[in-house]
Amino acid sequence: MPILTKLGFTGTVAALLANPDRASGLEKARCDRVTLTFDGIEGDCHSGRTHPSDVRTITQYQRGIEVANTRQVSILSEEELAEIATTMDLDELLPEWFGANLVTRGIPQLSFLPPSTRLMFSSGATLIVDMENAPCRFVAEVIEKHRPGKGAEFVAAAQHKRGVVAWVEKPGDIATGDEIVLHVPPQRIYAGAS
Amino acid sequence: MPILTKLGFTGTVAALLANPDRASGLEKARCDRVTLTFDGIEGDCHSGRTHPSDVRTITQYQRGIEVANTRQVSILSEEELAEIATTMDLDELLPEWFGANLVTRGIPQLSFLPPSTRLMFSSGATLIVDMENAPCRFVAEVIEKHRPGKGAEFVAAAQHKRGVVAWVEKPGDIATGDEIVLHVPPQRIYAGAS
Numbered sequence: 001m002p003i004l005t006k007l008g009f010t011g012t013v014a015a016l017l018a019n020p021d022r023a024s025g026l027e028k029a030r031c032d033r034v035t036l037t038f039d040g041i042e043g044d045c046h047s048g049r050t051h052p053s054d055v056r057t058i059t060q061y062q063r064g065i066e067v068a069n070t071r072q073v074s075i076l077s078e079e080e081l082a083e084i085a086t087t088m089d090l091d092e093l094l095p096e097w098f099g100a101n102l103v104t105r106g107i108p109q110l111s112f113l114p115p116s117t118r119l120m121f122s123s124g125a126t127l128i129v130d131m132e133n134a135p136c137r138f139v140a141e142v143i144e145k146h147r148p149g150k151g152a153e154f155v156a157a158a159q160h161k162r163g164v165v166a167w168v169e170k171p172g173d174i175a176t177g178d179e180i181v182l183h184v185p186p187q188r189i190y191a192g193a194s
Numbered sequence: 195m196p197i198l199t200k201l202g203f204t205g206t207v208a209a210l211l212a213n214p215d216r217a218s219g220l221e222k223a224r225c226d227r228v229t230l231t232f233d234g235i236e237g238d239c240h241s242g243r244t245h246p247s248d249v250r251t252i253t254q255y256q257r258g259i260e261v262a263n264t265r266q267v268s269i270l271s272e273e274e275l276a277e278i279a280t281t282m283d284l285d286e287l288l289p290e291w292f293g294a295n296l297v298t299r300g301i302p303q304l305s306f307l308p309p310s311t312r313l314m315f316s317s318g319a320t321l322i323v324d325m326e327n328a329p330c331r332f333v334a335e336v337i338e339k340h341r342p343g344k345g346a347e348f349v350a351a352a353q354h355k356r357g358v359v360a361w362v363e364k365p366g367d368i369a370t371g372d373e374i375v376l377h378v379p380p381q382r383i384y385a386g387a388s
Binding site: 009038065116133 | 196197198199200201203232243244249250251252253254255259260261262264301302303306307308309310312314318320322324325326327328361362363364377378379380381382383384385386387
């Protein structure tokens, strides 16, 4: 009766980042381990059971409406980061600049992971993917600060490589080097959308 | 920057059901209006911020582990119910027998709605689809009680017509007759799953 299917490969946690203070800016600092509660990463400014809606959901809600927080954890892939850097002709792109919380290694096309995919970490802690993230101008501004003249290239270069946002299904710790097991829902294209 | 796309059609709330007492059995009673909090339908036994994992997620968790409740609201479509009834050669199949909370009209192939689809109701209350529901033997037992000799046909007849489960993104009321606006995430098949 389970609906989810376990994938035949696993990923690895390449990096973890957190930032307790959103007012200090978008950038986060590396850490070796984070603790997930049902509200997100303990002590991170993205955490919270709910959050105010913003421009990302402007077709649904006016700004500032209290909605469930499905963006508790922002996830990037090392491979997609490298691809964006190559496209932009940059030596590197650091996950700190993206405000990301977690960087994966070994998950192909992370940004295309199906919504509702479960990411299970070594401790049993589990995240639910809400959906693909969108490249935004705030990251472009940070890149511009670190690599002057390059910020304007970011949004186009990062299309479909900006990772996914997720929220906590099961609390627990995540550590750098953890294995990531993936369970995905049935895949099909909904005909009613066309 | 929004990632979700509003669909070109809307559905309607055909029926609402709730049951405060799971111990009284799977069946629920009709009501004209329900109130959603962030925990689900107020006063319904499916509601809760978390719930114990069960056989549906046995490939991920042992039974009884506390996980986020993505099954707060169980949704069926009137059209898929009629198709199951036809396949089983039954005069009717009542949503009460399924333990459903909400019956839609006018959403084609409801059970195939993409995970992370947002269902917005007239009041602004919004549900997030977690995924397709699976036909289970508990419903088969209820059908057997009401239509003796027919229970055993249910699981096969209801494949991919058992609706979806969802949870609350934005609280508010839902009333019978409400319009349902749908916003879906980008659709694609994840190549990494094959």
